[in-house]
Amino acid sequence: MATFPKILVIAIFSMVCSLFWNTNVVDATNTGITRHYKFDIKLQNVTRLCHTKSIVTVNGQFPGPRIVAREGDRLVIKVVNHVRNNISIHWHGIRQLLSGWADGPAYITQCPIQTGQTYVYNFTIIGQRGTLWWHAHISWLRSTLYGPIIILPKRGVPYPFSQPYKEVPLMFGEWWNADPEAVIAQALQTGGGPNVSDAYTINGLPGLLYNCSAKDTFKLSVKPGKTYLLRLINAALNDELFFSIANHTLITVDVDAIYVKPFETNTIIITPGQTTNVLLKTKPYYPNADFLMMARPYVTGNGTFDNSTVAGILHYNHPKQSTKLRVFKPTLPALRDTSFVTNFTSKLRSLANAEYPANVPKNVDKHFFFTIGLGTNPCPKNRTCQGPSNKTMFAAAVNNVSFVMPSKALLQAHFLHQNNGLYSTSFPSSPLIPFNYTGTPPNNTMVIDGTKMVVLPFNTSVELVLQDTSILGAESHPLHLHGLNFYVVGQGFGNFDPNKDPAKYNLVDPVERNTVGVPAGGWVAIRFLADNPGVWFMHCHLEVHTSWGLKMAWVVEDGKHPNQKLPPPPQDLPKC
Ligand code: C2O
Numbered sequence: 001m002a003t004f005p006k007i008l009v010i011a012i013f014s015m016v017c018s019l020f021w022n023t024n025v026v027d028a029t030n031t032g033i034t035r036h037y038k039f040d041i042k043l044q045n046v047t048r049l050c051h052t053k054s055i056v057t058v059n060g061q062f063p064g065p066r067i068v069a070r071e072g073d074r075l076v077i078k079v080v081n082h083v084r085n086n087i088s089i090h091w092h093g094i095r096q097l098l099s100g101w102a103d104g105p106a107y108i109t110q111c112p113i114q115t116g117q118t119y120v121y122n123f124t125i126i127g128q129r130g131t132l133w134w135h136a137h138i139s140w141l142r143s144t145l146y147g148p149i150i151i152l153p154k155r156g157v158p159y160p161f162s163q164p165y166k167e168v169p170l171m172f173g174e175w176w177n178a179d180p181e182a183v184i185a186q187a188l189q190t191g192g193g194p195n196v197s198d199a200y201t202i203n204g205l206p207g208l209l210y211n212c213s214a215k216d217t218f219k220l221s222v223k224p225g226k227t228y229l230l231r232l233i234n235a236a237l238n239d240e241l242f243f244s245i246a247n248h249t250l251i252t253v254d255v256d257a258i259y260v261k262p263f264e265t266n267t268i269i270i271t272p273g274q275t276t277n278v279l280l281k282t283k284p285y286y287p288n289a290d291f292l293m294m295a296r297p298y299v300t301g302n303g304t305f306d307n308s309t310v311a312g313i314l315h316y317n318h319p320k321q322s323t324k325l326r327v328f329k330p331t332l333p334a335l336r337d338t339s340f341v342t343n344f345t346s347k348l349r350s351l352a353n354a355e356y357p358a359n360v361p362k363n364v365d366k367h368f369f370f371t372i373g374l375g376t377n378p379c380p381k382n383r384t385c386q387g388p389s390n391k392t393m394f395a396a397a398v399n400n401v402s403f404v405m406p407s408k409a410l411l412q413a414h415f416l417h418q419n420n421g422l423y424s425t426s427f428p429s430s431p432l433i434p435f436n437y438t439g440t441p442p443n444n445t446m447v448i449d450g451t452k453m454v455v456l457p458f459n460t461s462v463e464l465v466l467q468d469t470s471i472l473g474a475e476s477h478p479l480h481l482h483g484l485n486f487y488v489v490g491q492g493f494g495n496f497d498p499n500k501d502p503a504k505y506n507l508v509d510p511v512e513r514n515t516v517g518v519p520a521g522g523w524v525a526i527r528f529l530a531d532n533p534g535v536w537f538m539h540c541h542l543e544v545h546t547s548w549g550l551k552m553a554w555v556v557e558d559g560k561h562p563n564q565k566l567p568p569p570p571q572d573l574p575k576c
Contacts, residue, residue: 031072032154033070033073034074035068038059039064040080041056042059042060042082043056043057048177049175049177049212051177051198056083056087056144057144061147062204063147063203064145066148066150069125069150070151070154071129074122074125075122080117081115081116081117086106087113089121089136092149092273093132093133094132095126095484095532096123096483099122100535101411102122103482103483104137107405107408109535110411111412111575112576114574117574119573119574128151129151129152130256130257131232131276132257133147133171134146134147134149139184143173143176146235147171160253160355164228164279165226166229167230169203170293171202172234172236172243173201174237175197175199184543188547191377191379192387193303193386196306197239199306200239200297200306200309202218203218208313210308220313222316223317224283225285229253229277229279230250231275232268233275234271237542239298241269241298242267242268242269242298243294244267244268244294244332246292246328247328250268250280251278252276253277254275254276255276255513256515258350260348260350261350261509263347267340268344269340269517271517272515274513287316292313292327292329293313294330294332295309295310296310298337301475303475349506350509358510358512360489361462364463366456367462367465369465370466370552371431373470373475374475375402375446376388376395377449378393379393395449396540398550401452401549403450403549403553404450404549405451406422406423409576410453410555423451423453424451425455438468438470438474438495438522441472442471453553455557456554458530458531462528462529463489463525463527464527466516475520476518477517477540477550478516478517479516480538480541481536482538483534483536483556484556486527486528488513492519494522494523495523496523496525501525532556533557535553535554535555537552539551
């Protein structure tokens with residue numbers, strides 16, 4: 001599958017498919033329609049880089065099928081697990097207003113779907129348009145279980161930019177020749193860093209810069225003088241990526257399914273978990289050349305990383321092309337070009353107009369200050385480990401609490417008032433022992449293990465400052481919040497200063513999103529309104545850090561009115 005057909009074709013195709021499974025029903029509660037999908041989780045042999053392996057897929061497809069819907073539509077997705085692994089699917093970035101049971105993170109909002117079991121995810125897309133994505137939310141299975149969610153505006157509502165000629169999803173991924181489940185299992189056993197991936201991919205294809213991969217190159221065939229909407233998604237596990245197309249300019253128009261003020265750039269930075277819609281204007285003539293589109297990592301920490309580059313081809317589809325084409329390559333920023341990243345992210349602004357307002361909380365009910373970073377756990381007795389020392393294992397924490405996955409789903413325990421020691425609500429609102437977060441690291445690097453959450457009354461307005469630590473080296477962390485979008489009101493380097501920094505906040509047109517990069521050796525301030533009852537996971541979207549415990553959860557309580565309460569769980573909610 002080298003090229004993607006028009007979105008429209010897919011939309012019609014998926015509508016026809018859904019007719020086979022069920023008819024489209026008009027939903028009485030909104031103007032949208034109900035769209036049905038069926039996800040059969042099954043194994044499929046796939047060959048990349050001359051390695052053939054059996055991977056976990058949806059419907060045998062890699063990357064997985066795309067979901068196409070309009071704002072206001074209801075999605076009903078029946079997931080049937082035919083593999084030996086436990087499975088859960090998360091609809092990354094979907095707000096899940098009053099539908100927290102469909103969010104998907106295993107042991108947070110649901111028990112996993114066991115072999116032979118089925119679960120139907122049922123939710124409505126409200127107030128979002130752009131690109132999101134779905135992925136497995138258990139262990140490292142998202143390395144092969146992922147696909148795009150394309151949210152078109154409501155019927156008859158135009159984009160706030162000129163209508164593109166075609167729309168193309170571009171998903172970045174990471175490919176291991178080994179089994180990623182074995183890679184993370186081994187790392188957690190030894191306490192060391194996991195083996196890095198063998199390739200990055202665009203729509204599952206590593207591209208021509210890797211050995212034995214030229215035929216697996218994503219090719220985008222275009223016409224001159226047209227505007228294409230590229231829907232970029234970073235589904236890589238552990239790497240933030242720079243992306244650029246040789247000799248072409250990109251206009252950023254939407255991030256995380258929220259429109260932004262358009263701006264031009266040659267290169268974008270995209271962290272795992274983020275999505276970015278860009279307009280690509282093709283040249284007005286047929287150039288006698290092909291143009292490479294390339295992605296490679298932005299690096300901050302001290303760990304090893306996959307230092308390779310994925311390339312795809314932007315090809316102008318000349319009706320009678322004969323001559324050999326020249327090939328142009330883009331120039332990407334240096335691996336550690338933090339100033340590029342800072343400059344790019346500072347340009348992201350909400351539209352903040354009457355139609356698409358930025359509802360930034362102006363008054364804050366509760367302030368939180370969370371440190372984010374790596375730490376250590378002791379190596380079990382009579383063993384040597386491969387952490388920072390042979391006596392330690394790598395860990396990661398928020399306010400020095402390294403999250404321990406519970407044995408049952410937290411949302412269910414919360415809803416049924418059956419905590420029974422599963423979790424505590426004593427998550428610290430600021431570090432228990434303050435230190436110079438970005439200075440010389442403290443001698444004691446040990447974390448505290450626990451399943452701790454923060455409880456927020458309905459409609460609490462929250463300000464949260466996320467502060468990177470230099471405990472095992474400063475590193476940037478893409479923090480992702482489920483169920484609640486936030487506004488990025490400020491960021492900076494060094495330690496956050498509560499007396500000086502808030503004066504510089506942008507409360508007028510800050511970008512609204514679900515995943516934000518906490519700068520290496522710096523901080524970011526976000527604000528959100530806790531208007532969605534449920535249990536909402538927050539974690540680093542670098543999968544290795546999540547595995548090490550860089551995660552926590554918020555409990556948002558029900559409000560007083562019936563439309564402010566989480567409905568009871570669906571009948572088929574999986575059991576642990
Ligand atoms: Cu995309 Cu909790 O994840």
